[in-house]
Amino acid sequence: MVKEWFHKFSQSSRAQLFFIITYVLVTCLGLYLLEDSASAIFPFLLVLLSLLILYYMKINVKLKWAIGFIIIAVMIPLSASQGSNFQAFMDVGTLVLIYVAMSLGLNIVVGFAGLLDLGFIAFFAVGAYTYGIFGSKQANHFMPFGHYPLPGDTFWIFIFVGAIIAAIFGILLGIPVLRVRGDYLAIVTLGFGEIIRIVFNNMDHPINITNGSMGISQIQPPRIFGYPIDTPSEFYYVALFIFILVIYVVKHLENSKLGRSWKAVRDNEIAAQAMGIPLVKTKLAAFAIGASFSGMMGTVFAAKQMFVDATSFTYLESTMILVMVILGGMGSVPGVILGAAVVIILNNQVLTDLSNWMTSLSTAGILNVPDALSPSKMQRFIFGILLVVFALYRTQGLIPHKNKKVDAERLKREAAAEPPYGNSEAKTNLEGSDS
Amino acid sequence: MNVLEVKNLTKQFGGLTATNDITMTVEKNSITAVIGPNGAGKTTFFNMITAVYKPTSGDILLNGHSLVGLKPHEVSKFGITRTFQNIRLFNEQTVIDNVLIGMHQHLKAHWVGTLLRLPSIRLEEEKAKVQAYKILKYVGLEDYVNENAGNLAYGAQRRLEIARAIAARPKVLLLDEPAAGMNPKETKKLTDLIHDMRTRLDVTIVLIEHDMKLVMEISDYIYVLDHGELIAQGKPDEIRNNQRVIEAYLGKVAAEND
Ligand SMILES: Nc1ncnc2c1ncn2[C@@H]1O[C@H](COP(=O)(O)OP(=O)(O)OP(=O)(O)O)[C@@H](O)[C@H]1O
Ligand SMILES: [Mg+2]
Numbered sequence: 244m245v246k247e248w249f250h251k252f253s254q255s256s257r258a259q260l261f262f263i264i265t266y267v268l269v270t271c272l273g274l275y276l277l278e279d280s281a282s283a284i285f286p287f288l289l290v291l292l293s294l295l296i297l298y299y300m301k302i303n304v305k306l307k308w309a310i311g312f313i314i315i316a317v318m319i320p321l322s323a324s325q326g327s328n329f330q331a332f333m334d335v336g337t338l339v340l341i342y343v344a345m346s347l348g349l350n351i352v353v354g355f356a357g358l359l360d361l362g363f364i365a366f367f368a369v370g371a372y373t374y375g376i377f378g379s380k381q382a383n384h385f386m387p388f389g390h391y392p393l394p395g396d397t398f399w400i401f402i403f404v405g406a407i408i409a410a411i412f413g414i415l416l417g418i419p420v421l422r423v424r425g426d427y428l429a430i431v432t433l434g435f436g437e438i439i440r441i442v443f444n445n446m447d448h449p450i451n452i453t454n455g456s457m458g459i460s461q462i463q464p465p466r467i468f469g470y471p472i473d474t475p476s477e478f479y480y481v482a483l484f485i486f487i488l489v490i491y492v493v494k495h496l497e498n499s500k501l502g503r504s505w506k507a508v509r510d511n512e513i514a515a516q517a518m519g520i521p522l523v524k525t526k527l528a529a530f531a532i533g534a535s536f537s538g539m540m541g542t543v544f545a546a547k548q549m550f551v552d553a554t555s556f557t558y559l560e561s562t563m564i565l566v567m568v569i570l571g572g573m574g575s576v577p578g579v580i581l582g583a584a585v586v587i588i589l590n591n592q593v594l595t596d597l598s599n600w601m602t603s604l605s606t607a608g609i610l611n612v613p614d615a616l617s618p619s620k621m622q623r624f625i626f627g628i629l630l631v632v633f634a635l636y637r638t639q640g641l642i643p644h645k646n647k648k649v650d651a652e653r654l655k656r657e658a659a660a661e662p663p664y665g666n667s668e669a670k671t672n673l674e675g676s677d678s
Numbered sequence: 679m680n681v682l683e684v685k686n687l688t689k690q691f692g693g694l695t696a697t698n699d700i701t702m703t704v705e706k707n708s709i710t711a712v713i714g715p716n717g718a719g720k721t722t723f724f725n726m727i728t729a730v731y732k733p734t735s736g737d738i739l740l741n742g743h744s745l746v747g748l749k750p751h752e753v754s755k756f757g758i759t760r761t762f763q764n765i766r767l768f769n770e771q772t773v774i775d776n777v778l779i780g781m782h783q784h785l786k787a788h789w790v791g792t793l794l795r796l797p798s799i800r801l802e803e804e805k806a807k808v809q810a811y812k813i814l815k816y817v818g819l820e821d822y823v824n825e826n827a828g829n830l831a832y833g834a835q836r837r838l839e840i841a842r843a844i845a846a847r848p849k850v851l852l853l854d855e856p857a858a859g860m861n862p863k864e865t866k867k868l869t870d871l872i873h874d875m876r877t878r879l880d881v882t883i884v885l886i887e888h889d890m891k892l893v894m895e896i897s898d899y900i901y902v903l904d905h906g907e908l909i910a911q912g913k914p915d916e917i918r919n920n921q922r923v924i925e926a927y928l929g930k931v932a933a934e935n936d
Contacts, residue, residue, distance in 0.1 A: 491793075492793060495792055495793055495795070496789060496792060496793070499789065499792040499803075500782065500785045500787040500789075500792070500803075501787075501789045501792065503771075503775055503778055503779050503782075504779070504782060506768065506770065506771055506775075507768050507771070507779045507782075509770075510767075510768035510769055510770050510771065511766045511767070511769075513730060513750070513762075513766060514762065514767070514768065515768075515779070516749070516750035516751045516754070517728055517730075517750055517751075517754055517759060517760055517762075517766075518751075518754060518779050518780050518782050518783075518842065518846060519751045519754035519755050519759075519782045519783035519846060520751055520779070520782055521749070522749075522751070528789070532789075646770075646771060646772045646775070646824075646826065647772075648772070648824040649772075649774055649807055649823060651811075651820075651823045651824060654807055654808055654811040654823070655811065655820070657808045657811075658808050658811045658812045658815065661808065663812065663815075663816070664809075664812040664813055664815065664816040664878075665816075665878040665879070
């Protein structure tokens with residue numbers, strides 16, 4: 244009975260559409276009304292859940308993207324905007340977008356190309372320092388010309404400068420690093436990640452480039468049409484813009500010639516080469532494109548924090564991004580998005596709220612939890628357990644990767660309209676596409 | 679006319695000489711077999727041609743151009759592709775994607791163009807898929823286009839390896855034990871396929887095979903290796919009656935048959 248009903252429901256796109264719209268409106272209203280209370284987290288999570296529901300719905304794909312976009316770009320900010328927690332929510336939202344984009348970048352390297360990179364945060368650092376140095380007075384220390392900080396209007400260019408410099412770093416690191424494979428690759432990337440951090444931490448002499456362990460402060464906020472961007476709710480849209488860019492790139496590359504080469508190299512290097520795929524070039528492309536996502540978000544991070552120093556780019560950060568990818572599902576784009584969102588929200592919202600709640604319980608004298616056991620202090624423990632559980636019981640991650648299917652019926656029809664496979668036809672085809 | 683020439687090819691692994699001073703020629707559009715007992719150096723020989731291994735000494739010429747020193751993917755671009763004795767498919771990818779990867783070097787799509795959604799690239803991709811479907815139909819795998827390659831039955835995997843290799847439109851196709859693990863019916867189908875490929879695809883085929891019935895039926899010319907040495911060469915009838923071959927190889931089989 245229920246099954247039948249559900250089947251009917253999943254067949255009717257109108258019913259589903261009606262459901263999702265109602266769901267979003269109700270949960271958004273909940274968030275709107277409850278925002279100032281301590282339990283605002285619940286409607287917030289429910290609103291976010293709508294995106295997951297949307298993902299599983301069987302409706303037109305373009306419509307799905309449109310609804311998703313409206314939820315993220317309009318409904319969430321709008322319904323959160325009326326309370327005192329607005330900026331806190333938007334801050335978490337921005338972090339989610341930043342880390343989702345980075346996980347998608349790492350997913351290209353680890354998930355698509357199968358190269359275990361444990362130093363991925365280095366590229367984020369490169370992006371952050373790129374804008375940090377030129378968006379503050381820091382560049383005056385070593386640049387022979389120009390006056391710094393550059394105005395916040397240049398931030399938009401720096402997003403792409405950050406991407407390009409991170410990509411160049413990716414290639415420079417990749418050239419020596421990609422000589423080794425498997426476990427060795429993991430170790431070497433780990434080393435390089437740390438080296439980059441330490442180098443940044445010490446580049447204050449002989450020439451002061453990064454201001455060493457003091458870090459770079461007073462970084463200019465980005466400006467758009469003379470209007471400064473300096474609150475989380477505004478950075479949310481900057482991060483959203485880059486996130487959309489990243490999704491676009493990933494979705495288009497995943498099933499392209501390059502995407503197939505990555506997966507071929509991942510599945511079997513020797514066979515991939517025998518099919519004419521250049522190993523080093525293909526791996527470097529994965530390194531560079533993955534790094535560029537991280538670099539872009541690095542610039543946002545620097546602008547948002549208005550401060551960078553090397554402590555933000557430790558090995559732990561690299562592992563965290565890797566956890567997002569593994570938890571979500573290696574190679575699975577929706578999975579990785581979910582993985583990153585879950586980790587960030589758990590870390591920055593749920594655990595913090597839980598801790599606050601427990602503290603309030605102990606101050607009220609109801610329950611006495613020692614401070615050391617407060618959930619927000621057990622992040623690593625919790626993620627460790629999660630990782631172990633996933634490694635044991637769900638190696639494919641939250642949303643396992645699914646290969647894109649072709650429309651076999653259509654191919655069959657089109658193939659039937661052409662002469663059968665063979666010499667004459669293979670030849671003309673050869674001439675057609677080889678010249 | 680010879681497409682492939684191998685001159686004094688030697689490969690040593692430390693103290694072990696896997697192939698020793700092998701010289702052979704492969705005539706255009708022929709089916710040439712390389713046979714020999716286990717460990718004779720046959721796969722090593724293929725690995726040198728496809729640049730998986732660098733020869734210790736000697737030369738390999740494709741249409742007069744030396745291939746020694748090239749990278750494996752460059753050899754593939756020159757027109758030599760192969761299948762593998764220990765099947766090497768892209769297991770996590772669909773059957774049709776395996777074939778599309780075989781077409782890699784014939785697709786012009788650059789990633790920048792892909793991101794710009796150039797119509798030419800989308801058209802190319804569409805055409806490639808139809809072509810891949812036709813290849814799969816040709817080898818009899820059209821019912822499995824969306825299946826993961828790793829899920830196919832053994833015989834089907836071997837045929838997919840062939841499909842992937844011919845998708846690269848090679849001048850010379852190297853098959854390393856294509857019939858291994860196949861039942862007689864599958865082997866018969868494979869024999870027909872190899873015959874048909876030669877004419878239909880205008881390709882030169884070199885195959886390693888232990889199935890003597892298949893080898894004798896299909897080959898124009900046979901080279902026999904034993905312990906890395908080339909011990910005999912000739913037409914199937916000559917090989918069948920060659921005393922050294924019988925001792926080294928067929929003798930064993932004959933003994934088994936008695
Ligand atoms: N990478 C390698 N390192 C060391 N020795 C090797 C290597 N590859 C092959 N050999 C050795 O070279 C010899 C020839 O091996 P090869 O695989 O070429 O034989 P084969 O004729 O293909 O045998 P089979 O019929 O069993 O496939 C064997 O003794 C093998 O152990
Ligand atoms: Mg062999």
